[in-house]
Structure formats: C-alpha cells, structure tokens
Amino acid sequence: MTSAAVTVEDVRATYGTKAALDGVSLTIPRGSSFALLGPNGAGKTTLVNILCTLRRPDGGRAVVAGADVVRQPTKARRSIGVVFQDSSLDDRLSAWENLEFHGLVYGLAPKVRRERSAAVLALVELEDWRDEIVRSFSGGMRRRLEIARALLHEPEILFLDEPTVGLDAQTRQRIWQYLDQLRRERELTVLTTTHYIEEVESADMVCIIDHGKIIAQAPPDDLKAQYGTRWLHILPRDAAATAAILARYPNAQPLGSHSLALPADENAVTDAFLAEFRDSLSEVRFQEPTLESVFLSLTGRELRDRADGQRDAEKAAGKRGGRR
Numbered sequence: 245m246t247s248a249a250v251t252v253e254d255v256r257a258t259y260g261t262k263a264a265l266d267g268v269s270l271t272i273p274r275g276s277s278f279a280l281l282g283p284n285g286a287g288k289t290t291l292v293n294i295l296c297t298l299r300r301p302d303g304g305r306a307v308v309a310g311a312d313v314v315r316q317p318t319k320a321r322r323s324i325g326v327v328f329q330d331s332s333l334d335d336r337l338s339a340w341e342n343l344e345f346h347g348l349v350y351g352l353a354p355k356v357r358r359e360r361s362a363a364v365l366a367l368v369e370l371e372d373w374r375d376e377i378v379r380s381f382s383g384g385m386r387r388r389l390e391i392a393r394a395l396l397h398e399p400e401i402l403f404l405d406e407p408t409v410g411l412d413a414q415t416r417q418r419i420w421q422y423l424d425q426l427r428r429e430r431e432l433t434v435l436t437t438t439h440y441i442e443e444v445e446s447a448d449m450v451c452i453i454d455h456g457k458i459i460a461q462a463p464p465d466d467l468k469a470q471y472g473t474r475w476l477h478i479l480p481r482d483a484a485a486t487a488a489i490l491a492r493y494p495n496a497q498p499l500g501s502h503s504l505a506l507p508a509d510e511n512a513v514t515d516a517f518l519a520e521f522r523d524s525l526s527e528v529r530f531q532e533p534t535l536e537s538v539f540l541s542l543t544g545r546e547l548r549d550r551a552d553g554q555r556d557a558e559k560a561a562g563k564r565g566g567r568r
C-alpha cells in the first residue's frame with residue numbers, strides 16, 4: 245500500500261472555455277496536514293470537489309486512500325470526510341438528528357451510530373446542545389457540528405473547504421485547535437483550503453494555487469526561506485533623518501506614519517545602511533519573512549484584496565440566512 249493519502253496527477257477542470265484547474269499535481273502523505281492556499285477563484289473548491297467525487301476531472305487522475313475518484317468513487321467516498329464551504333446541515337433537525345442521519349446514510353449499525361455520535365459531539369464540545377435545533381446555532385457551532393459529522397464514519401482523510409470563512413478570529417482559532425487535536429489523536433490526513441494566510445503557518449505542507457495552477461509547494465518555513473522577503477523595520481530619529489534615508493534608499497516603504505521598512509535579504513545592504521544611518525535611528529529591528537511576503541513575491545499581489553473581504557461578508561450573511 246502506498247503511503248500517500250492523496251495523489252493528484254495533472255488534473256484539469258474547465259467551465260466552458262475557462263480552465264479552473266490547469267494541470268495540477270500534488271501528493272499528500274498519510275497523517276499530514278496540507279493547506280491549499282489561494283485567492284478566491286484560484287480553483288481550490290474545484291479540486292476539493294474532484295477529490296470528493298462530486299465533479300469529474302476533465303483530464304488527469306486523482307486517487308484518495310488508494311481509490312481512483314473516477315473509477316472507484318464509492319470506495320473513495322467511504323474513506324473521506326468533507327466539510328463543505330457552505331453549510332450542509334439540516335437546520336430543522338437537532339445536532340443529534342443531523343449525526344443520526346449521516347450515520348444512516350453511511351450504513352452504521354444503531355449502537356455504533358449512538359456511540360460515535362456521542363464521541364464526536366464530545367470532541368467538539370457540543371454535548372450540551374445535542375438536542376437543540378441547528379437553526380439556533382451560531383456559525384462557529386455549526387462548523388464544529390459539521391466537523392463532528394464528517395468524522396462519524398471514521399474517515400482516513402478529512403477535506404475542509406474554507407472551514408473558517410465568516411467566523412471571528414477566536415472561533416477560527418478554536419476550529420484549528422480541534423483539527424490539530426484530531427490529527428494527533430487519529431492520524432487523520434487533513435486537507436484544508438483557505439485564503440487566510442495566518443491559518444497555514446502550522447501546516448506540514450503549504451500549496452499555493454493561483455489561476456488553476458500550483459505556483460509553489462513546500463513546508464511554510466521552506467517557502468519563507470525560498471521566496472520570502474526579510475525586512476528591516478526602522479524608526480528614524482526625526483523628519484530630516486526620514487528624508488535622508490528615503491533619498492538614499494528609494495525602495496524603503498512607509499510603515500504607518502513614522503516608520504520605514506527596508507528590504508533586507510542581503511546582509512551587505514543592511515550593513516551598509518546601518519553603517520551610514522545608525523545614529524539617525526530611534527529603533528531598528530528585523531522582520532523575518534512572512535507567508536504574506538511569499539505570496540506577494542510569487543504573484544506580485546496581496547492575497548486578500550477588498551473584494552475578498554466583501555465576499556467573506558456575503559458568504560457569512562448567506563449562512564446566517566439559513567439557505568436550504
């Protein structure tokens with residue numbers, strides 16, 4: 245048996261003439277956490293849908309837990325749990341009934357169903373709400389219930405498509421704590437899509453996708469070392485010092501109203517700068533490369549623009565509206 249949980253080879257997907265996935269290949273080792281990071285429209289959901297057998301690829305091949313998603317979709321489905329971008333819970337049912345229904349669909353025996361439902365509800369700390377109707381749940385509670393439901397049939401691989409969109413920062417952090425705990429305890433393979441860059445820092449592997457193509461794939465620290473920019477953050481002593489620095493280093497960027505940031509990947513540049521301006525500075529410190537700077541240097545733009553923020557708000561509003 246192969247040690248890969250997911251293998252994707254040259255997968256293509258088109259909508260009309262538009263390529264949503266343009267020859268994507270990746271491998272996810274068993275038990276690892278894999279983050280697919282990209283802006284809205286990059287192709288993340290399309291890839292997850294293919295891996296979940298909801299959409300056939302227009303080219304290439306995908307294998308999950310040893311099952312080809314096109315030739316053995318039933319086998320593939322049994323080994324995966326999915327949390328979709330839009331809530332797929334039944335609002336009219338209680339938390340327990342949603343789990344019961346899922347267990348029935350997966351053909352679990354009544355005793356197993358009850359035991360596992362109780363266990364997964366406890367895992368996401370929703371025991372006290374087991375008999376409450378889901379319509380009354382907050383966005384974070386729904387997400388937790390969806391994660392619990394996705395685990396009920398004990399999948400080997402969990403796919404989560406933007407699991408934290410529209411949630412506040414505290415709830416987002418909590419969701420990630422559950423997922424980390426799960427990986428440690430159950431050796432699950434977890435593939436998460438996100439466009440929140442701060443959420444992929446702890447992933448084993450980050451895959452950056454843009455316009456249907458993978459543009460980089462590596463552990464977060466390797467990405468930062470390879471593509472990130474190191475900055476020198478400086479606070480000039482006064483306006484004259486700021487003007488002198490900007491005249492000498494036109495590539496220095498304003499940071500807030502008084503500070504400046506200078507690209508500092510090359511030690512020689514930093515040494516020369518400090519030799520010349522040390523006495524003109526009130527503060528100076530290094531800012532190590534961030535994944536944001538990795539994305540910027542790979543794509544030439546910020547990951548999140550205003551349109552994305554707006555879209556998050558729309559998605560969150562759609563969820564609150566309890567779509568059926």
Ligand SMILES: Nc1ncnc2c1ncn2[C@@H]1O[C@H](COP(=O)(O)OP(=O)(O)OP(=O)(O)O)[C@@H](O)[C@H]1O
Nearest residue numbers: 259263264282283284285286287288289290291406
């Ligand atoms: N049903 C569809 N019909 C036509 N075009 C589609 C359809 N679904 C997706 N697309 C297009 O395919 C591209 C990839 O979309 P996809 O939803 O996979 O991206 P994404 O990275 O998941 O973004 P988001 O987070 O916004 O869902 C986008 O340009 C999108 O407009």
